[in-house]
Amino acid sequence: MRKIYGLVSALVLSISIGCSSEKKIEKNKMQEDNHKKTVVYQVFTRLFGNTNATNKPWGTIEENGVGKFNDFTDKALKEIKDLGVTHIWYTGVPHHDVIHDYTKYGISNDDPDVVKGRAGSPYAVKDYYNVNPDLAVNVENRLEEFEALINRSHKANLKVIIDIVPNHVARNYQSVTNPKGTKDFGADDDTLVAYHVNNNFYYVPNTPFEVPDFLNGYKPLGGENHPLSDDKFDENPAKWTGNGARSPKPSFYDWYETVKVNYGISPEGKKDFDELPKGFENEDYKKHFEFWKDKIVPNSWIKFRDIALYWLKKGVDGFRYDMAEMVPVEFWSYLNSNIKMKNPNAFLLAEVYNPKEYRNYIKKGKMDYLYDKVELYDTIKHVMQGHGLTDNIPSIQEGLKDIEHHMLHFLENHDEQRIASPEFAGDANKAKPAMVVSATISTAPTMVYFGQELGEDGSEDAGFGSPSRTSIFDYVGVPAFQRWVNDKKFDGGQSTKEELKLRDFYKRLLNFTISSDALMGEYADIHQYNRQKTLNYNQKVLSFARWSENEKLIVISNFDAIGNHRFVLEIPAEVIKKMKIKDGNYMMLDQLYQQKSFKLTVRDNIGLLTVQLAPLESYILKLQ
Known part of the structure; x- marks a missing residue:
């Protein structure tokens, strides 16, 4: 059938005038590719297979345990697929800061003064060309173990998504496995100036970085003695902090564990790169790719393009972009068109919270999907909590009707409170009507966070942060999920009847959505x-x-x-x-x-x- 389709396409193109027929074919292909709903299963990779139930606050990897890539067995992946899932987002894969000694593998130690939690934030990436060593059985072969997981996922008919965090990197970014000819972020920066278009970072010249004053009784590692926990971190000159804070001594509430990446926008807001021509938002990714081919772009753009293409070559099928709206939309046009030229079906999901910018990031930035957080999620959360009205939901769909397919729906993710937590709804069953609405009201993808289908309540005090959200910063077990994992049998053998009943509901709903015309x-x-x-x-x-x-x-x-x-x-x-x-x-x-x-x-x-x-x-x- 594909050969016949190709011949017909060639004939149509040969007799068409201009590019209107090409756009029509492209639209038809998109409709064919998207003829059924997509369901994304977000899994926090280090927590998935951890069967250790100790849950000591600030516990070490030895005390509280950690999951591995190898825990995603064929059986585990089959159960995820059978839940009604099409794509799996492995959260926390790129090598980020962790408080564990891996020096014998050539990995430098990370400083607790600029690391959140003991297991570290997955959004403070230290090495984009390798993976978190915690996740490997054999640390030397950690990249090969992840590649094997990609292959197992594909064998289970699951597409693989990982994170790219373009706005910031760890303060101590240092790759030990750069491809030949690739230099680290900041390696060639002129640190004597606050800004240069090809600097990867912004600087506070001639001024050293200072660790923030920790507030509310917080102490790194819960106050445990550690040779690097001394209120000092060697960074001279200081770099701007990830959220854009320019002080050499960021606030405790800043993203102090990260540094802001420079995309060619001066401190005054001037864009030192070409902007897209008027009306170019209506052009396809191929035209966007052609536009950038002969343009000189800032060095940070090239670095992230090379990172994305590196992971595509490894077999990754798409990316979830952290805080995408903190990066200029022109960069997304450049990056995503490069990605689509390599894989037209790549799944590109962006964390964007400003509704006024939605269409820019979809049309100019060539994003496939954006979080529908501040409209549908926030509204439906209030309804679930009992103080919101369903009357507010139809107008959201009306307002987004031209881009509804691009607005990914969710009720939980790693940033949000667990539904069953007292701070959210206090009862996982309150998700049932909300899930039906979220999963069926539009053509957009649905996302489920691991443990959501079992009513996990996020009540563990893991160390950094507070309960209600399953910790992404520390080594911890996820009790409801661990009962389903059942000593890695992945059969729900320890789950309660209520948990299995809830999971059955999710399974029925999600499987219906991916089969419905x-x-x-x-x-x-x-x-x-x-x-x-x-x-x-x-x-x-x-x-x-x-x-x-x-x-x-x-x-x-x-x-x-x-x-x-x-x-x-x-x-x-x-x-x-x-x-x-x-x-x-x-x-x-x-x-x-x-x-x-x-x-x-x-x-x-x-x-x-x-x-x-x-x-x-x-x-x-x-x-x-």
């Missing part, structure tokens, strides 16, 4: 219509329609944790006509549990559906 088709809000017309339909319920030529769905969710809701849902004539449903009586079967069916009556193009919802219950009803 309608969820990559059309959407219509029916919530606002029913809020005005339907008795007993209130702000704790949400409903909408999804359909394709072959599949018609009505999705209804009850966010009320204590109340039943019974009403006659009305589907307006406009939606019935769009769904191409004729007058008559139909059965609609719930797709989550395949147990309940409902009668849909359509008269004069108006659909009526009597529904009764138990607390936190949802239905994905399919027209039979």
Whole structure:
């Protein structure tokens, strides 16, 4: 079929005028590539296979244990795949600062005064050309062990995503495995000036760095004696801190463990690089690649391009970009077009929190997906907590309808509180209606954080930071997840009935989403219509329609944790006509549990559906 498609494509191109036909073919190819939903499973790599349940605050790797690449066995990966997952994001893979002695492997020790936690922040990368030594059984072969994991993941039919953190690197960045001809960040910097377009960092000339004053009783490593924990770190001249702080002595609340990367923007805000021509946001990645080919770009751009292409060559299928909006959008045009020229199907996900910039990063920056955090996530979190209204959700979809496919949905990730924590919802079951809505309301990818499907509550006091979020800074076990891991049998043998019931819900939902045609088709809000017309339909319920030529769905969710809701849902004539449903009586079967069916009556193009919802219950009803 691909050979035939290629011949047809060649014929079409040969008779077309200009580039309009090429764009049409490109759009058709994108639609073919994206004909089913994507589900990303984010896993904090060092925590996944750790079966040690000690959980001593500030515990060492020997005391609290650590997971390894090899813990992702064929069995483990099959269970993840069977959950309904298409992509796995291995968080914390690039070699970042850790407080453990690996000097016999040629790795320098890291200073607790500029490391958060004992296991270190995965976003303070020390060496982009190797992986975290904690994750290897044989440290000398750590890169080979990760390459083997990439291969196992592909064998399980999972695409692999890793982090790239473009805005900042560890204060002591030092690669021990640079490819031939590659120099470290800052190696050629002119440190006598605050800024030069080809410096990798910004400097405070002639001024040494000072460790911040630690506040609120904080002490590195919990106060443990350590030869490098002396309130000193040798950096002269001082570099700007990762969040842009320019003082040689950053605040405790700054990202003091990192340094800001310079992308050719002067301290006054002047861009020392070419900007994209007006209207170029409408051009494809190939045109963006051609635009940059003959341009001189800042050295930091080239360094990160080479890093991304290095990992693509290793078999990585995509990247999650940390704090992408702290880096100029022109760089993303340059980087992502280079990536897409090597792998047109690469999965590119960006952490962006400013809705006003969404379209710039998608269209100019050539991002595939952005976090839908400040609109859908924040809104749905408030609904789950009981003080938000479902009335606010349809307007979000309306406002994003031109870019809805690009807005990745999630309810948990490593930065956010666990749903089951008291600080969030206090009950993992409150995720059920929210997950149904999040996973089915648009064509966008869905992301699940490991342990979310088991109701992990993030209550452990690991050391740095506070409970409610599973620690990314320390060696710790994840109790609910460990029960499912069951001494690396990965079968839920120690899980509670409630945990297994919750996981079954996620498995049913996610597998439905990746097989549904309608969820990559059309959407219509029916919530606002029913809020005005339907008795007993209130702000704790949400409903909408999804359909394709072959599949018609009505999705209804009850966010009320204590109340039943019974009403006659009305589907307006406009939606019935769009769904191409004729007058008559139909059965609609719930797709989550395949147990309940409902009668849909359509008269004069108006659909009526009597529904009764138990607390936190949802239905994905399919027209039979």
